[in-house]
Amino acid sequence: MAAGKLFIGRKVRELREGSKATQAAFAERIGISASYLNQIENNQRPVSASVLLTLAENFKIDIGSISGSDSDRLLSALSEALADPVFDAYSPSLQELKLVTQNAPGFAHALIASHQAYRRNSEQLASFDDHMVRTNAFSDPTPYDEVRDFFHFVDNYIPELDLAAELLANELGIPDRDAGFALSNHLENRHGIRILRAEPHEDVLRRYDGASRALFLNPYSAVSTRTFQMAFQIAALELESEIEAVVRRANFRTQGSVDICKIGLRNYFAGALMLPYQDFLATAEELRHDLELMATRFGASLEQVSHRLSTLQRPGRKGVPVFFARIDRAGNITKRHSAAKLQFARFGAACPLWNAHQAFETPGRIIRQLAETPDGARYLSVATEIAKGSGGFNAPQRRYAITLGCEVGYAKNFVYADSLDLSNRAAFDPIGISCRICERTSCPQRAVPPLKSRLTVDHQRRGILPYQIS
Structure with a gap:
């Protein structure tokens, strides 16, 4: 696979199938022969610049989103898995790895998952002593890695939640209005929920009492943290059907992974609500990613701002990678x-x-x-x-x-x-x-x-x- 050549057969095939076109019809639409399209889809020939531009014009897609190295994270994860000594007898070339990640990403994910299970079991066995065996110390599954990989491989961008958050932010006037004030009013006006102080001895950031319609927040938390917790509660109240749909598509192996992912998705919505996409991206460009100024403008923490910058992957309007x-x-x-x-x-x-x-x-x-x-x-x-x-x-x-x-x-x-x-x-x-x-x-x-x-x-x-x- 020569350097600089673009092999995106799987993406072109998905684009064609999404438009419900045969190879002949799709090839005619983008001005190439059906045989050339077949070779592109099977990664036997690279896509030319003119074809790439035609795809972008005809299907209103972002060239960066179709030609960017979306498989880099999968290639990195696969390379690390195959570096394990268990694969000593096999040392694939970079070309082989690229062929697998571009043409058979499902197989690559399956191999990575298998390697994770192998490592987890090996580490458990190496750590067991008589006491650990008696107490069953490592029997619980670890859903965090599975959920982290889910966000990793969807490019840390959940479109339905991001768009819903931006729509609500516009409705509430965020960021022009103070986000904490806007969200507390929204919870009270739409859901009849009062914002109250949690007792210091509770040691919680947030506690919701559905019976009394009260959301208790830690009075000693930072303002940005309290705002985030209100946004999280809004996600739990208003976005559960969308969150359930995302989780179903993920096909997690355990209930623990499902529960952890739901928390992560509500967190995602909360960050997107506090830092709505278009306003946040424009501010990042204007301030040249000055984290402190951005945090001040949005009433957010440095971590919230930094994390949000990593989610700016909206097709056609991506932020700096x-x-x-x-x-x-x-x-x-x-x-x-x-x-x-x-x-x-x-x-x-x-x-x-x-x-x-x-x-x-x-x-x-x-x-x-x-x-x-x-x-x-x-x-x-x-x-x-x-x-x-x-x-x-x-x-x-x-x-x-x-x-x-x-x-x-x-x-x-x-x-x-x-x-x-x-x-x-x-x-x-x-x-x-x-x-x-x-x-x-x-x-x-x-x-x-x-x-x-x-x-x-x-x-x-x-x-x-x-x-x-x-």
């Missing part, structure tokens, strides 16, 4: 999404050379980094620490780092790129995805050897690492 992640002090990625080429590791901690970790050392500041991954892709990454907690001096504080970034070709759209030398390759820090799949042979921060590399040990010589990676 960004990656977003939230990381705890141990390096665990607790939230993640990437519309950029960079894809996060599904297992293990994030690269210690990534500036997300440095954010914990500089609380209250947004820090910048130019970074390059082993494949040669370069990125602008910004990170900052956030604290979550309520209840005063003695209350526990949860601390996270959030990070947001883009490929360097989009960096001019970010105020954080100002004064950085984007043309100087030496200014880019070498980072990886995770140690277990990173190809770098001389990284001073390597925690574990890469899974599929051969190690040699020189007993007469010791470098930073006790081994050498071949």
